[in-house]
Amino acid sequence: MLVASRNQLVLSCSFKAAERNSLLAFFAYGVKLELRIPDALLSQLAWPIVPGAEFADEGRPDAVLTVQERESGEGETRYEIVENGTVLSAVRSLEAATCAVESWAQLTVATLAKELVFVHAGVVGWKDRAVVVPGRSLSGKSTLVLSLVERGARYYSDEYAIFDSEGRVHPYWRLPKLRVASDQKVATSLLGGALSGAPPKPIPLGWVLISRYEADSRWHPRRLSYGGTLLGMLDNTVPLRCRPEQSVQVLARAVKNAQGFEGMRGEAADFAGQVLASL
Amino acid sequence: MKPLARKSGIFAENLPEEVVLYDKTHDKVHCLNKTAAAVWENSDGSKTVDELTRAVEAKSGAPTDRKLVLQALEELEEAGLLEAGSGIVSEAGLPSRREAVGKMVMAGSALVATIVAAAPKAHASSSDPPKGGDPPALPNPHNPPPDPLPPVGYRPPSGGHKKP
Numbered sequence: 001m002l003v004a005s006r007n008q009l010v011l012s013c014s015f016k017a018a019e020r021n022s023l024l025a026f027f028a029y030g031v032k033l034e035l036r037i038p039d040a041l042l043s044q045l046a047w048p049i050v051p052g053a054e055f056a057d058e059g060r061p062d063a064v065l066t067v068q069e070r071e072s073g074e075g076e077t078r079y080e081i082v083e084n085g086t087v088l089s090a091v092r093s094l095e096a097a098t099c100a101v102e103s104w105a106q107l108t109v110a111t112l113a114k115e116l117v118f119v120h121a122g123v124v125g126w127k128d129r130a131v132v133v134p135g136r137s138l139s140g141k142s143t144l145v146l147s148l149v150e151r152g153a154r155y156y157s158d159e160y161a162i163f164d165s166e167g168r169v170h171p172y173w174r175l176p177k178l179r180v181a182s183d184q185k186v187a188t189s190l191l192g193g194a195l196s197g198a199p200p201k202p203i204p205l206g207w208v209l210i211s212r213y214e215a216d217s218r219w220h221p222r223r224l225s226y227g228g229t230l231l232g233m234l235d236n237t238v239p240l241r242c243r244p245e246q247s248v249q250v251l252a253r254a255v256k257n258a259q260g261f262e263g264m265r266g267e268a269a270d271f272a273g274q275v276l277a278s279l
Numbered sequence: 280m281k282p283l284a285r286k287s288g289i290f291a292e293n294l295p296e297e298v299v300l301y302d303k304t305h306d307k308v309h310c311l312n313k314t315a316a317a318v319w320e321n322s323d324g325s326k327t328v329d330e331l332t333r334a335v336e337a338k339s340g341a342p343t344d345r346k347l348v349l350q351a352l353e354e355l356e357e358a359g360l361l362e363a364g365s366g367i368v369s370e371a372g373l374p375s376r377r378e379a380v381g382k383m384v385m386a387g388s389a390l391v392a393t394i395v396a397a398a399p400k401a402h403a404s405s406s407d408p409p410k411g412g413d414p415p416a417l418p419n420p421h422n423p424p425p426d427p428l429p430p431v432g433y434r435p436p437s438g439g440h441k442k443p
Contacts, residue, residue, distance in 0.1 A: 227392070
């Protein structure tokens with residue numbers, strides 16, 4: 001079944017159909033992705049899978065992900081994750097398969113979006129400029145971003161800083177994903193309303209904060225050179241290997257108008273307060 | 280020896296006071312400070328270390344310590360930014376590596392900083408799940424359980440994508 005509209009997606013989730021694969025094609029940030037997944041998995045996906053995604057007609061996709069449901073010899077169900085014909089991995093639970101599909105979609109868009117450079121980072125707006133906190137997944141970005149927003153910064157993203165050719169930072173407009181349930185509740189309460197509206201406009205880069213967690217640390221950073229700041233961002237740049245010139249040029253343009261800092265940080269709440277007081 | 284900078288497969292971006300080099304052959308990014316950048320740019324295979332030192336001085340407009348040029352050459356060589364056979368360390372009578380590192384520490388910073396460009400890891404864990412459990416947490420773990428679908432009539436915010 002081709003899921004070609006929002007209504008079809010709702011309908012397909014509202015009843016238990018016989019097991020079959022559905023085809024879901026969508027555009028996000030100029031990238032067309034196609035998912036061929038079991039209906040049971042389709043019903044688990046949150047839409048939009050990637051912020052701003054819109055359904056697409058059939059046509060040539062930039063990447064295809066297939067999830068094949070298999071019964072193992074011991075009667076267990078396994079979900080094989082296959083990208084463009086290559087088996088990436090196999091997982092045993094529907095929840096793990098859902099995570100894999102969402103992660104794949106988000107990272108594939110970040111890699112293939114030709115006109116933008118995605119950097120793994122949390123982003124908030126402060127005094128009409130972007131505060132970017134680079135870091136890979138599970139580095140604590142979402143918690144840091146939430147703490148900054150609680151203290152008056154404007155939410156832009158908890159996963160990617162998205163740079164355009166002029167070096168401006170765009171929002172990645174989705175609810176932050178936090179590991180602690182109470183933090184997730186705070187995020188939903190704080191941002192749920194805002195996220196149903198239009199995202200904020202892109203803003204120039206103001207500050208880059210490169211930090212590592214150490215218990216009981218206070219934020220006493222050293223100022224980085226432009227080159228040091230750029231290296232810190234490139235170390236977290238998704239498309240760096242496939243589009244190195246674009247990545248370097250775009251981010252070099254961005255950092256020339258910004259300040260970079262590096263240091264140890266303590267708990268997110270303390271860090272957020274110290275940071276905003278100093279900017 | 281007359282050092283020769285490796286320039287093939289390298290893309291350069293100039294910053295105020297620094298140069299960033301992307302090495303496409305090894306997928307590494309190097310940030311050269313002013314001295315290292317001047318040394319690399321002037322290493323054309325025709326200059327001795329003394330001549331390089333004079334060239335760096337002329338470019339910077341300030342006296343330059345020959346030992347700093349040697350340090351830059353050593354770091355450039357270690358970073359793979361000089362052509363093979365430059366042999367800077369042995370030929371130029373550099374101090375031992377331990378002394379050189381000690382000097383760098385005393386000076387406060389290296390002249391060449393390097394990171395490796397990582398390939399994006401998009402995918403689910405490639406390890407087989409252990410008996411009784413699923414693989415370790417995936418990137419962007421979805422915890423708590425997935426958000427339910429938004430109500431009918433929800434319109435996603437525009438996010439820079441193109442309509443087909």
